[in-house]
Amino acid sequence: MSETPSNVAEFSVSEISFSIKRTMEDTFGYVRVRGELGRISRPGSGHIYLDLKDDRAVLSGVIWRGVASKLKIQPEQGLEVIATGKITTFPGQSKYQMVIDALEPAGAGALMALLEERKKKLAAEGLFAEERKQILPPLPKVIGVVTSPTGAVIRDILHRISDRFPLHVLVWPVRVQGETSGAEVANGIRGFNALEAGGAIPRPDLLIVARGGGSIEDLWGFNEETVVRAAADSQIPLISAVGHETDWTLIDLAADVRAPTPTGAAEIAVPVKAELMAMVDDRSRRLNSGLVRFVTGRRTELRAASAALPAPQDLLALPRQKFDTLANGLERALIVSTKSHRSTLQNLEGRLSPLLLSRLSSKARQDLSNASDRQQRALTVAVAQKRQAYTAVAARLTPSRLSQQTLLGQERVTGLSERLDRAFLARVTHEKSRLDGLQKLLKSLSYKDVLARGYAVVRDEAGQPVRSATAIASGAALAIELADGTVDAVAMSDSAAATPRKGETKKSTPSKSRPENQGDLF
The missing domain is CATH 1.20.5 (Single alpha-helices involved in coiled-coils or other helix-helix interfaces)
Incomplete structure (x- = not known):
């Protein structure tokens, strides 16, 4: 049967997909969407993929790489924002999305909430702890300034330092506003710390990070984590001079000292040279006066002491x-x-005459000769005693005596061997008699003799003896063990069947249950 022809137009998948794409783009055009940032993905391509959501729906969004690098506020999960862009579709996955051209926080409250959350996180890591703060040098030789080289801030700092105490100032040029300001300020702080002492470029003794006043969005670069961590890790003492006195950023908490203004930072960094010179002159005069008074006093004391001597x-x-x-x-x-x-x-001379010395020498020589004779005789006697003892021992160690001892040992071993054989035979006979008795006892107690008298053992599927007829269900598989073998059976009636009368011959039908007294035997 042939199909009825239809006049409905046919479209390809691509035609339908791109038609929907054009329709959505023409319908919505350029829109502003307010929502909370959800999932954020940053692949290696540089694009940013994110979700805008509220309590009832989720809208996928994408920020192309060129736009992402120019954002004032980097997207963070949980931040409420206003996204500006156009609604389009992605035909490759049959989904619609928003291509975002601009992203801004949904009011200052959202930024302040994000700022408080970041402040708590960094404080928990100890980056704002007072014990991390360093003491500023009283008179630095070189000062490093991280700020914009074209603004009024650097001119105010240089002018104030020149008025108070002219010294060497190094400027690290950075952007103090925009999406790259945070990274540039952090690199400036780390760059000054990386300089080696005594190198071609002198290493600063003090750092100043400065910027003029502005809104929270303008100062947001100084709230970036990378800036705060660079300030906390700085080995060179650091003064934060960002904004006016009422402004505050996270770098102010991580810095060693916070100045209310950039000009105030210069005043904190260096003293007034004229005041120092006046103080040195005053202390020099006081020192000279003190030395004069000291010398005069000591001279007076010396004169008084000399008069008393x-x-x-x-x-x-x-x-x-x-x-x-x-x-x-x-x-x-x-x-x-x-x-x-x-x-x-004279007394000693009379006692030490040559005759006396000769007598003493003769006596000592005689004593030595007598001692030598006694030693020779004692040695002869000792050698004779040892020789006699060795002779007696040699007499006992003759071959005949050794042979006699060997024969006695062999006779003793033979006697012990005979005793061992007799004891082993007696033990074997005893154990055999005991084993025969146990075998007879086992035979008298074994159920095999009971089976030989015409009884049987009924076992269930698990091989366990069935002790009650009520335990057998209809259709259960049974094994009946007789004296000459085992027969498999199946129960054909339930456990309520009547037991066979006494004297009846047990049928081979496996449906009959065993007598109650048969279970009692086992």
Whole structure:
């Protein structure tokens, strides 16, 4: 049967998809959508894919790479924003999306909420802790300034430093507003810290990060995490001078000192040279005056002390008299000592005559000869005793005596072997008798003899004995063990069937249950 022809136009998939695309773009054109940022994806291509959502719907969005690099506010999940762009479709996946050309926060409240959340996060990491703060140098030789080189801020700083205390100032030019300002400021702080001391470019002793006042959006670059972390990690003391006195950013919390204005930062960084010179002059005058008073006082004390001291001849009179007395007694003492030593020497000379020495030498020689004779005799006696002992031992170690000991050992081993054989035979006989008794006991207690008398054991599918007829269900598989083998059976009636009468022969039909007393045997 042929189909009825139709006049409905046919379209290809591409025609339908691109037709819908043109319709949506023509209908909506350029729109502004307010919503909360959901999922955010940043692939390697540089584009940003995100979701705009409210409590009832989700709208997919895409920010092309060229637009993403110019955004004032980088998209973050949970931020409420107003997106401007056009609605279009993506035919490759049959979905519609919004191509975003501009992205701005939905009021200052959203930025402040995001700022508070970021502040809590960084504070929890300890980046704002007071113990991390460094002390500013009292008189730096080189100051590094991270700011815009064309604004009024750098001119105010240089003018104030020149008025107060002219010194070497290095400027790291950065953008202080826009999407790249945060990264440039962070690179400036890290760049100054990377300079080596004593290099071609002097390393600053103090850093100033400065910018004029503005709205929260204008100052947002100084709230970026990369700027805060660079300020907290700076090894060079850092002064934050961003905005006016009422403005505040996260870099103010991470910096070592916050200045109310850029000009105030210059005043904090260096003292007034004229005041320093006046202070040095004042302290120099005070030092000279103090030295004069000190020397005058010490001179007066020295004169008073010298007036109280006795004359030098009076101080030496008593020691001189004592010396003269000791000198007079020294001559007499030397004469007496010499006579005493001469008498002692004469006594010793009489005792040390050649005859006496000869006698002592002869006596010592005789004592030595006697000791040598005694030692020789003692050695001879000891050698004779050892030889006698060794001879007695050698007499006991003859071959005949060893043979006799060997025969005695063999006889003893033979006797022990015979005793072992007798004991083993007796033990085997005893254990065999005990095993025979246990076998008889096992045979008398085994159910195999009961099966031989005409009984049977009924087992279920698990191989367990069935002890009650009520435990057998209709259709259950059974195994009936007899004396000469096992028969498989199936129960044909339920457990309420009557038990066979006494004396009846058990039929081979497996549906009959066993007698109640048969289960009692097992």
